[in-house]
Amino acid sequence: MAGKQAGFIARADATNETAGNGSRIRRRQMQNIRLELIMSQAIEDDFLSGLEAAAPDAKYTQYADAAGRGYSAPKLGSSVWPQLNTVFVLCCEADEAETVLGVVRGLRERYAGEGLACFKSEVAEV
Incomplete structure (x- = not known):
């Protein structure tokens, strides 16, 4: 349940992450x-x-x-x-x-x- 800890961001893949509150964060790979x-x-x-x-x-x-x-x-x-x-x-x-x-x-x-x-x-x- 590490992904449920407050403030914790678990790496999902190269462009998606899950914030501690369960919401998805979309990040683009760029310079x-x-x-x-x-x-x-x-x-x-x-x-x-x-x-x-x-x-x-x-x-x-x-x-x-x-x-x-x-x-x-x-x-x-x-x-x-x-x-x-x-x-x-x-x-x-x-x-x-x-x-x-x-x-x-x-x-x-x-x-x-x-x-x-x-x-x-x-x-x-x-």
């Missing part, structure tokens, strides 16, 4: 690319507009109000450095990753002075 984008909140809306136009079905996770210091002005949410960053994480297929990178390139050209970091790596879902 997964992880994109992690760290950007000034000042350009967040333009990124989301560009993403919606270029890849309307893109799935992402957003972490708002991220403080940090990179190669542009610090974004610390303080009285001295009041701005903050937003972080987007996308896991997608290689072709969709290239589409998203096109949006990033356009933003870098348009907002050369704003902070916009992008990291790309291969990932495997487990």
